[in-house]
Amino acid sequence: MKTPIFTITLLIVTSLFSSSCDSDDSPTDPKNNNQNVDFKEALLLSFPLSEIDITLKADGISIEQPTMINGVPQNKGKITIELEYNEISKFSLKQVDFDDSKFNISPNVGEKDIIPGETITYRITSTKDTNISLEYDVLIITKDIAPALQKLNITGLHFLKSDNLNLNEDITSIEVREHTNQSYNGTIMVTVPNGTNFSDLTPKLDFEGSSIHYTSSHYGTHPNFEVYTQGSSIDFKFPNIIAFRVYNSDETNYREYRVLVDVKKLITFDEESVTLNNGNIISHIHTFDNALGFTYHGNYPINSKLTSSKIEVTKTPETPSKNYYFENSIRLMENNPTDSNNEIQTGERGKLYIELNFPGNFVSNTTSGISSYIVDVMFNPMLESYATPSVTKTLNNNTGALKDLNFLLLYDPIKIELKANVYTTAL
Structure with a gap:
């Protein structure tokens, strides 16, 4: 009995086609038969260089890991290293953390194949199957400015x-x-x-x-x-x-x-205004050693005996108005002026010292014809930033080298109102 040649040929072709289909799984298909190779074990978690310690010298190193499905990489990873200026022309990978009995890497550890500014691909393969690989694009960027x-x-x-x-x-x-x-x-x-x-x-x-x-x-x-x-x-x-x-x-x-x-606000006075004469007749040169107290808030010491910068008469019975105070005679002082440092530190208490020179029989609170004599006093402090910074009076002629170490208009002006009960009828 003869077997048809067509039937034998068809059986052979069918067998070959079936065999081809069984072996046509893609190597990157997570459903293939390479389940015994897990590339998670070969991930590069660091990228040390042989020529330079990047833990100390790198401004930045970033590692983007590839996507994995069932331990099989689906795309490339990316490693970027930014280095300070150096004159090294080629770099090499110093070491890897994975088991080199299970995986190989190319270029090899120690091979100087990394050129700054050029991307190079590192390929990791299994020692069991080289058909599947884990790849990283590596780029080193070196700053081009000499130190x-x-x-x-x-x-x-x-x-x-x-x-x-x-x-x-x-x-x-x-x-x-x-x-x-x-x-x-x-x-x-x-x-x-x-x-x-x-x-x-x-x-x-x-x-x-x-x-x-x-x-x-x-x-x-x-x-x-x-x-x-x-x-x-x-x-x-x-x-x-x-x-x-x-x-x-x-x-x-x-x-x-x-x-x-x-x-900015260096001082808090106990009151916003102070009346100097409380029943006493004041004339000629008279001193108020502690007219009003204050608390100092600044970080740097204030120069004791800091004098006023401006005095403005706001109310007076005289025409024209006259100023009977002197700028250098109204001062912010420490409570203990005999102290050797002559400074007021933060949190310390101080006092307002006033010296005036009213004409005879100008001030009283018991005589008819009483009127008010009121002045606004302003202190304009500045910071002298020498070896030991301190707060002192702003100078009107603050020019040249003096300005280099002095900070003007840094602080809020310090203001206080001074009142006196006065009369102008001679006794």
Whole structure:
């Protein structure tokens, strides 16, 4: 009996087609038979370089892992490393964390195949099956500015309410003043609300450079400066004088800025107005040693015997009006003027000292014809930011080098009203 040639041929073709279908699963199909290879074990969780310690020198390293389904990668991962300026032309992978008895990587560990600015693909394969691979595109970016040419400066300082629980709003420095003739390069001035705890403030700095260091003494040498981590609290309370240095990438150059933090309202008088003569006749030169008390709120000491800046007669029985006070004779003084430091510190009490020179029989509260003699007195303090900052009187001729270290119009003017009961009829 003869078997038809057509039937035999059809059986052979059918068998071949069935075999082909059984082996046509894609290697990246999560339903294939490579369930014994789990590429999660080969993921690159770090990418150390042989030529440089990126944990210390890299501005940023990011690793994007590929998508996995049943341990099989579905796309490429991505590794980007940003380095400070260096003259290294080629880099290599220092080591891997996976078991090299299970996986291979190409290029190999130690091979200098990574060129800055060019993307290279690293391919990881299983030692059991090379048909499936895990791939990463690796790119190294090197800053192209030499350390000596880096721009260094601090452009602003902020106390954010999110970092400072005692603040109700964000605070930003009111001035960053550059210096040319000082041992440091600039001064940053910040004012905060009254009642702020100077000893617990967390600053955020705007700067150009590679790293920030700080010290509580602007006379500190390099070892006295420690690395500042954004978000860390600093004690700005006097006598601490905080200084920041912004360094270039290899720390061979820096610029230094002092930071001064104070309140705008320095003084609270016990009363807004004071009547000088309470039943006593006053004439000629007369002194009121403690006409009125006050509390000092500033961070930096106020120079005791700070004198008034302006006196304005607002009410008088005389025409034309005359001023019987002298600017240098109305002072803000410490309660104990014999103290050797002659300063009023934050939280301390002080007194208003007044010396006047009324004409004879001008002041009384018992004689007919009584009238009021009233003056408004203003103090315009400024901050002298020398080695030890202090608050003193604003000078009218504040020019030249003096302006470099003095902060004018920083504080609110201090005002007080002085009253006297007077008469103009001679006895």
